[in-house]
Amino acid sequence: MATADGTGSRRRPEFRKGRPTLTRERIARAALEILGESGPAEMTMRAVAARLDVSPRALYNYVADRRDLLREIVAVCQSDRPQPRLDADHWQDSLRTYCRDLRAWYRAHPGMTALARAEDLTPFTSTDLLRPDDTLVGFFLDLGLSPQDAYRAWSITVLQVSGFAEMWDAWHDRPATGADPAAWTGVPPDPGAGELPHLRRVVAETAYEPPDALFESVLAMLVAGVDAMR
């Protein structure tokens, strides 16, 4: 059996000619860097190889193909995904805490949901990856939610946190050149006069706040929504 983290094995030297040895994980992390800086379109095999100062061919000694690299990227992200510690007796606090952890995790891997959209990553959904989700669903069931409501609450939780991190945080963490973070509604690009009145009203219900404050109010909405389901 190989060691779990791959760093303790004595068969593979950590360095080779003064440069660190290539590994699946190092390749995946280089890809993640490009992903965060430039997005999925720039994350080509050639670009990953260039960042590692290696020929594109070298990657194929560790990774079967591009799809296999995506699989490793998912594995690397999964490895530091927060495992929820949820207490049904203090359910509101523990739900908030977990959401804050989850938000930090999404922010640490910017562009991952864009990648998931660009390539189809659902086939890489493993039991390990779903374990936090399972815990969360169990938590909602403990709260007395029906299975359907538990499913919905789980979906809404993950959707709201990931959406917030990938849209709002990504925008604020590295704003586009010449763009104003203070003016952004989310769904509708500025429509004509009198158009989309209801969507506008719903969106207008939220004024601008700094990211952390806005996130807390999203959490408040989420907790209230879950509470209403009980």
Added chain:
Amino acid sequence: MATADGTGSRRRPEFRKGRPTLTRERIARAALEILGESGPAEMTMRAVAARLDVSPRALYNYVADRRDLLREIVAVCQSDRPQPRLDADHWQDSLRTYCRDLRAWYRAHPGMTALARAEDLTPFTSTDLLRPDDTLVGFFLDLGLSPQDAYRAWSITVLQVSGFAEMWDAWHDRPATGADPAAWTGVPPDPGAGELPHLRRVVAETAYEPPDALFESVLAMLVAGVDAMR
């Protein structure tokens, strides 16, 4: 001013050398055919050109680039998207009817959500495209939902219908070779014994039904969920 639908103009002949003239719409429809048959990866400019018996270069007389073709595809799909007719006095029936129409629309353009995931189509979200959504949000507000609940109800509605059409219907409308439509849970691939108990329980709550019956029970869940929000 040009005519709106492009077919009534007398400046462009409908045929040329016995073959129908190329138009943005014809190109987009050819792309949609490939999309439904083979998926986003096969929908290349060269493949679209080949289907129209034309050189790849010819497309660029009508479409600025691939991204512009995607824009036209969105426009073509939008043009026959059902506009909801919703009556707050018979809200359950009208919600069901609209959802059935929406399901049919998604089925008529298979692979569109896969395309939306593969390429980022959100920049093409226009006021026209959002008008049905605005109507639906207004409908939920009329029902007495808070803006937040209206937003959630709208999201859940679109998500459930599109998810059903793109996953369940797409599977049944053209099943993969050698696959059994009767055995498919959705989220978790068969996990190990004792793994993911809560997710399994939640998923196991739904037994196999023919698509239409299952869709009706999804609608029942949706209506009940909206009712609980009032």
Added chain:
DNA sequence: ACCTGAACACCGTTCAAGT
């Protein structure tokens, strides 16, 4: 065992002509 360099079959896109 693991690397490089050259090559192959693709892709989106453009140039220079044809009619």
Added chain:
DNA sequence: ACCTGAACACCGTTCAAGT
């Protein structure tokens, strides 16, 4: 006005060698 054919700069991937 609108087409074709050839070409360019890319891409993922593989082959045949190097050390």
